[in-house]
Amino acid sequence: MIRTLYFRLVITFIGIVLISLIISLFINTLLYREEVETQIQQALIQQGKEIITLYQQNPSTNMDSYLKSISRLNYNFWLFTEKGKEKFFGSKSKVDKPFTKNTINHVIKGGTHLEKNKVRSSQMVGLPFQINGQHYALFLTFRGAPFLEKLDEIINTVLTMSFIIGSILILIASRYLVRPLQVMTSATKKLSQGNFDIHLNVKRKDELGILADSFNLMAKELSELEQMRKDFVSNVSHEIQSPLTSIRGYSEMLKDKAISSEERNTFLDIIQQETERLSRLSENLLKLASLESNHHPFHPESYRLDEQIRKLVAFLEPQWSKKRLKMNVRLEKINIVADQDQLNQVWLNLLSNSIKFTPEEGSIQVKLTEQDQKVIVDITDTGIGISKEAQQHIFDRFYTGDPARNRIKSGNGLGLSIAKKIVELHDGQIRVASEVEKTTTFTVAIPKK
Ligand SMILES: Nc1ncnc2c1ncn2[C@@H]1O[C@H](COP(=O)(O)OP(=O)(O)O)[C@@H](O)[C@H]1O
Numbered sequence: 111m112i113r114t115l116y117f118r119l120v121i122t123f124i125g126i127v128l129i130s131l132i133i134s135l136f137i138n139t140l141l142y143r144e145e146v147e148t149q150i151q152q153a154l155i156q157q158g159k160e161i162i163t164l165y166q167q168n169p170s171t172n173m174d175s176y177l178k179s180i181s182r183l184n185y186n187f188w189l190f191t192e193k194g195k196e197k198f199f200g201s202k203s204k205v206d207k208p209f210t211k212n213t214i215n216h217v218i219k220g221g222t223h224l225e226k227n228k229v230r231s232s233q234m235v236g237l238p239f240q241i242n243g244q245h246y247a248l249f250l251t252f253r254g255a256p257f258l259e260k261l262d263e264i265i266n267t268v269l270t271m272s273f274i275i276g277s278i279l280i281l282i283a284s285r286y287l288v289r290p291l292q293v294m295t296s297a298t299k300k301l302s303q304g305n306f307d308i309h310l311n312v313k314r315k316d317e318l319g320i321l322a323d324s325f326n327l328m329a330k331e332l333s334e335l336e337q338m339r340k341d342f343v344s345n346v347s348h349e350i351q352s353p354l355t356s357i358r359g360y361s362e363m364l365k366d367k368a369i370s371s372e373e374r375n376t377f378l379d380i381i382q383q384e385t386e387r388l389s390r391l392s393e394n395l396l397k398l399a400s401l402e403s404n405h406h407p408f409h410p411e412s413y414r415l416d417e418q419i420r421k422l423v424a425f426l427e428p429q430w431s432k433k434r435l436k437m438n439v440r441l442e443k444i445n446i447v448a449d450q451d452q453l454n455q456v457w458l459n460l461l462s463n464s465i466k467f468t469p470e471e472g473s474i475q476v477k478l479t480e481q482d483q484k485v486i487v488d489i490t491d492t493g494i495g496i497s498k499e500a501q502q503h504i505f506d507r508f509y510t511g512d513p514a515r516n517r518i519k520s521g522n523g524l525g526l527s528i529a530k531k532i533v534e535l536h537d538g539q540i541r542v543a544s545e546v547e548k549t550t551t552f553t554v555a556i557p558k559k
């Protein structure tokens with residue numbers, strides 16, 4: 111509890127309010143108390159003198175009844191004679207002020223006494239006067255100037271009330287502040303347990319709202335990532351499982367002594383093909399993982415791009431001439447700074463695809479040009495084409511086309527993902543344009559340096 115943010119917020123706020131109250135009280139006292147006290151004292155002295163003067167002008171009046179009637183105007187009087195006799199006029203509801211002998215003597219001898227008291231309204235002054243040669247000391251104080259007396263009380267009540275109400279409001283407000291954090295904490299826990307279907311409903315525009323939005327985005331991306339991971343595992347397992355199944359099947363059949371040597375050779379060929387497929391798969395997977403890890407070795411060097419492509423076309427000759435494809439190659443002499451091995455893989459994947467997906471007697475055109483410090487490679491074939499819908503996916507891992515259309519199932523759908531990754535590592539772009547059953551063009555643009 112003590113360590114919670116809620117508790118700390120509340121304590122901090124209350125502390126701040128308390129300190130501000132104390133400081134403002136202090137400042138208030140400094141600014142006004144002194145002034146008010148002096149004013150009251152001045153007024154008392156002035157009025158005391160008036161009262162005395164009034165009496166001195168009519169000395170025939172009885173002093174006792176005079177003071178008594180004036181005391182009704184909210185004064186308390188203490189009258190002392192030279193002999194130390196004391197008389198009181200007024201209301202005794204207030205606690206009497208003790209007069210020391212010294213004070214009384216001091217005033218009788220003609221001094222003025224000022225007494226400062228903690229309680230504002232109980233200022234007291236002592237004034238000397240003479241009548242018929244007799245010396246007197248008159249002490250007077252305001253009795254119950256109700257407003258003044260209440261003033262301190264009012265101020266204290268107001269401050270206490272604002273402190274209490276403030277604290278209650280802070281208790282509520284802090285809960286409102288801390289609540290989204292609690293929601294997020296519990297969501298994070300769910301997330302760490304693998305539950306990615308989380309959406310925080312924090313409708314605020316402040317920092318907490320932004321945090322909640324980012325959290326939602328993170329949860330969504332994590333869930334997509336998790337889905338990708340699951341798909342990946344299931345794709346890989348499937349890609350491994352199907353060649354293994356056929357290898358197992360054919361090797362089982364090979365055990366049969368009755369099969370002809372022709373059949374035997376066919377089975378062995380199939381087993382060999384499937385093994386190669388498996389080995390290609392693991393090679394491609396490793397390559398992709400390495401390319402995506404961002405630690406893939408990258409060795410740019412300057413070389414003739416046209417020569418690289420020409421060599422590859424020649425290398426693939428057995429495959430395209432077997433299908434009697436017309437190979438049309440137009441390459442400008444261009445130097446490039448790039449990773450030769452990696453780009454080799456790109457051209458090889460694109461050319462193999464074109465050969466694979468183009469029916470016999472078709473044609474393939476390979477063009478290399480230069481534009482704005484970029485090399486442009488176009489590989490166009492007259493093959494089966496790619497539908498608009500499939501074009502969205504051909505660069506995804508394991509995508510091998512619309513199953514209804516694509517009967518040529520020899521690859522594992524990693525070729526274009528790898529090609530794209532490599533082109534992007536070279537700051538280039540790869541695009542596709544196609545017309546179903548007619549033509550497909552892959553265009554790669556890479557900066558020369
Ligand atoms: N030149 C092309 N003509 C028609 N379809 C193509 C062409 N190149 C790629 N594709 C489609 O894109 C898919 C993905 O290609 P790729 O990643 O190289 O995988 P793979 O060659 O192993 O099938 C192919 O399965 C195919 O459906």
Ligand SMILES: [Mg+2]
Pocket residue numbers: 459462463521525526
């Ligand atoms: Mg391919």
